[in-house]
Amino acid sequence: MARCPAILIAAPASGQGKTTVACALARLHARQGRRVRAFKCGPDFLDPYWLALASGAPVHQLDLWMTGEADCAQRLQDAALQADLIIVEGVMGLFDGQPSAADLAQRFGLKVVAVIDAGAMAGTFGALAWGLQHYREGLSFAGVLANRVASPGHAVMLEDSLRDPAQWLGALTRNEALTLPERHLGLVMDHELGDAMVRLDAATDALAQTRLGRMTADDLQAWAVDFEADDAQRPDFPADVLQGQTIAVARDAAFCFLYAANIDCLQAMGAELVYFSPLADAALPPCDALWLPGGYPELHAQTLAGNQAMKASITRHVQAGKPVWAECGGMMALFDKLTGVDGESQPMCGILPGSVTMQKRLAALGPQQLEVAGGILRGHTFHYSTCATTLQAASRTRAAPGRTLRGEGEALYVSGSVKASYFHAWFASSPAAAARLFLKEDHD
Known part of the structure; x- marks a missing residue:
């Protein structure tokens, strides 16, 4: 068994900015000298390239069906043994898919940070945050972050719409410099952009001004999870079957x-x-x-x-x-x-x-x-x-x-x-x- 702070970065839908936030959070703590391990929920190939750039460590996929529950448990335990923080980026909307990101969070006791594109809403932000938090019994929430916010005044309206002020983790303003570019199969890969790290650091600097970004090492302990894997269920790799190939x-x-x-x-x-x-x-x-x-x-x-x-x-x-x-x-x-x-x-x-x-x-x-x-x-x-x-x-x-x-x-x-x-x-x-x-x- 290994204990480590761990969080799932989720959203109500695709395109809300969860990859940007997950990468910025990983980069922020890596810059502060912490060992960060990041994972991607689901079969995505592209987001892990950005998460690896941000965390400075290899990124694996977690999926209760494709990779299997035992594989997920093993990878999370292995990460917890060597990391100060584990960040799991969700897939699509929090409850989308079979299995969903919510299923993964519930299975392993991960708290959920919900990233919501609030660019075209005000009071409804609170309703959406409330729904995500309470839609499923037993899902643990860490809070909500507003993305693509128009102004400080807009951020105040969004914060005021929450029933529980403690759920407010801050706001990121609308800024193309913080956006990771996309195309038909997903994000443009980091090494295709000459300014990949510049974009990542800009997003990281912005996140550092929020409540989420100001969390200290002690604060992260509120997210601590005990991970335990069954060594008997480790994948059986036929030894030497490809030896010499x-x-x-x-x-x-x-x-x-x-x-x-x-x-x-x-x-x-x-x-x-x-x-x-x-x-x-x-x-x-x-x-x-x-x-x-x-x-x-x-x-x-x-x-x-x-x-x-x-x-x-x-x-x-x-x-x-x-x-x-x-x-x-x-x-x-x-x-x-x-x-x-x-x-x-x-x-x-x-x-x-x-x-x-x-x-x-x-x-x-x-x-x-x-x-x-x-x-x-x-x-x-x-x-x-x-x-x-x-x-x-x-x-x-x-x-x-x-x-x-x-x-x-x-x-x-x-x-x-x-x-x-x-x-x-x-x-x-x-x-x-x-x-x-x-x-x-x-x-x-």
Whole structure:
């Protein structure tokens, strides 16, 4: 068992500013010399990059279904053993999803800070705060922070609307300098912005003027939680199953959707990981298997299309019968062509027959599971493109328990040594199955 102050930063909906507040709070305490560990509730890839920049430590996902309750307990206990403060950023609205951020907070006894975009409200702010606090019995609240407030006078009106003045944690004024920029799949990644740390420090300086930002080390003890994990339920990583295997992992601006826990999982099974850039490099590094994760190939289609040397190197890898696991954006890059929302097409690797077309509306979203050799992998899907191919699906994902799919699940395409799908896998949900994605003997 380990005891540590811990807080969930939540909101009534997406887009309220909870990532900015979570990052600013992490950065504030890290600047004061405290050891901060941050987590992201749900399967999001992008917010963790900002949370890692703010906290100075790796960021993992917590999800009672996808990662599992035992995994969440273990990660929180491990963090509590080494941290002075744990910050968990929620997902969507506090009660949205199955399971929700509220479910996570209640399971582990986390107090909740609600961030509310108050830019277009006054007295209703109090009603919304009251509803979030009392909607579910047994949920513990630390208070509410008003975001995008117009003026000091506006802040006074918001504070006065609360039934319990002790719930007021302060206000952040409307300021574009404090905003983390977004695009169709979420936040723009921190390393794509030349002023990422400047934005983060501006938000941190603003938060430091609020009651939330003025909390001392002693004040944080009001959030202290005892975390206890069952060591018997730690994930079983088959020792040495990937020993001697070198896996080349695409990692650059086009292929950036990587769970830190997935990397840890492969390494725990003995794999050596080497990283490369399909955008900038001329060839794959020497490797036994290839992992093309998701990302933004549509934003870099012209560069990917023009890197003939890399496309040829990937083709040689496949022709040699070496395994490839390609998920979402990684799969998109393997088709014949990719067409953007502007109608312009670019030639991709041509390893999988067919084409991918971007659209302005979301094509699929939600937690899913995929049965493959070795077990069932949990994960999720989130994409704005569709693909047209003559390949037949070798299998399809199923909805998470308690959820339903609209239409068919995501296809798993198998072509020679290539396995590809829109599905994003959480490897620790079935390490044995994850390992077999990268083993040559598993392919025809």
